[in-house]
Amino acid sequence: MMVKNIRFFSPLILWLQGRSQGILSHKPGRSRRFSFGAMAILTAFVCVTLIAPVRAVPLGDILLRSIQVIQISNISERQEVQLGAQMHENLLRQGTRVSGDTVLNRYVTDVGLRLSEAGNRKIPYRFHVVEDKAVNAFATMGGYVYVTTGLMRAADNEAQLASVIGHEIGHIEKRHLIAQIRQSMIARGLVASTLGQSQLANIGVDLLVSRPASRQDEYEADQVGLRLLRDATYATSAMPAFMQKLVRGGSSPTILSSHPAVPARLRALEKAIASGVRNRCNEDGSAQICGLDERAYASQVKQRLLI
Numbered sequence: 001m002m003v004k005n006i007r008f009f010s011p012l013i014l015w016l017q018g019r020s021q022g023i024l025s026h027k028p029g030r031s032r033r034f035s036f037g038a039m040a041i042l043t044a045f046v047c048v049t050l051i052a053p054v055r056a057v058p059l060g061d062i063l064l065r066s067i068q069v070i071q072i073s074n075i076s077e078r079q080e081v082q083l084g085a086q087m088h089e090n091l092l093r094q095g096t097r098v099s100g101d102t103v104l105n106r107y108v109t110d111v112g113l114r115l116s117e118a119g120n121r122k123i124p125y126r127f128h129v130v131e132d133k134a135v136n137a138f139a140t141m142g143g144y145v146y147v148t149t150g151l152m153r154a155a156d157n158e159a160q161l162a163s164v165i166g167h168e169i170g171h172i173e174k175r176h177l178i179a180q181i182r183q184s185m186i187a188r189g190l191v192a193s194t195l196g197q198s199q200l201a202n203i204g205v206d207l208l209v210s211r212p213a214s215r216q217d218e219y220e221a222d223q224v225g226l227r228l229l230r231d232a233t234y235a236t237s238a239m240p241a242f243m244q245k246l247v248r249g250g251s252s253p254t255i256l257s258s259h260p261a262v263p264a265r266l267r268a269l270e271k272a273i274a275s276g277v278r279n280r281c282n283e284d285g286s287a288q289i290c291g292l293d294e295r296a297y298a299s300q301v302k303q304r305l306l307i
């Protein structure tokens with residue numbers, strides 16, 4: 001199945017136009033067919049919700065048979081992890097290609113665990129390399145984080161890669177997608193209802209690709225990412241440095257100019273770094289320890305990406 005790529009920060013309209021260049025979208029590839037599928041499920045659910053109270057045999061029981069019913073307003077950590085796993089399956093079905101390169105996946109996992117161990121949530125994080133030339137990364141929920149081979153190639157060093165992974169962990173730490181699902185359900189009048197796990201996962205994937213990233217969520221994920229970088233002994237300066245590199249080197253300035261949040265995020269990052277807890281890596285830290293060794297990154301990661 002052909003999958004249209006959506007890039008970091010790129011607005012939905014460009015995706016709909018089938019644009020293939022850009023950076024920093026946070027959104028996985030997906031097909032339009034999925035939107036219709038999710039709408040159909042949602043429509044079916046709304047019908048069931050309306051009909052169920054007046055039927056002797058709840059239609060909902062039939063529709064939701066064999067799937068777990070989850071109250072999104074009170075989702076447990078275990079359910080969140082299960083939903084993340086379900087969304088992973090959905091993403092694979094929709095054409096997201098997880099790399100089979102065990103060395104690259106191990107590398108990203110090691111970086112991710114170094115960061116997540118400095119985090120507040122003790123959930124089983126899973127980090128996946130996605131085969132995609134687009135410079136992209138995204139997170140769902142329950143510890144599922146994805147980075148593309150294009151992003152790994154674009155980074156100069158491990159700290160820059162870590163800055164993106166740290167930002168994505170920030171989304172999971174703050175349960176941003178769960179909040180978005182909840183808001184979406186409220187908007188559809190489903191606030192007091194329950195949905196099956198697969199329906200929720202569908203809505204989550206749909207939101208991931210169709211809803212513009214909330215600026216507030218982005219700022220928040222940046223701040224969590226900065227803290228994780230610092231506590232995991234990475235150079236926090238790598239986060240604005242990588243963002244600036246992508247802005248400067250963007251192959252599609254039109255897309256970049258349509259993302260006014262980037263300069264504001266950069267300013268917020270610089271301010272947080274200047275006024276926050278000292279990060280020795282930004283001053284006199286070892287390049288090797290702080291993830292700034294470009295040659296090591298080139299030999300361990302970039303060379304493999306050329307294979």
Ligand SMILES: [Zn+2]
Pocket residue numbers: 026167168171213217218221
């Ligand atoms: Zn983000």
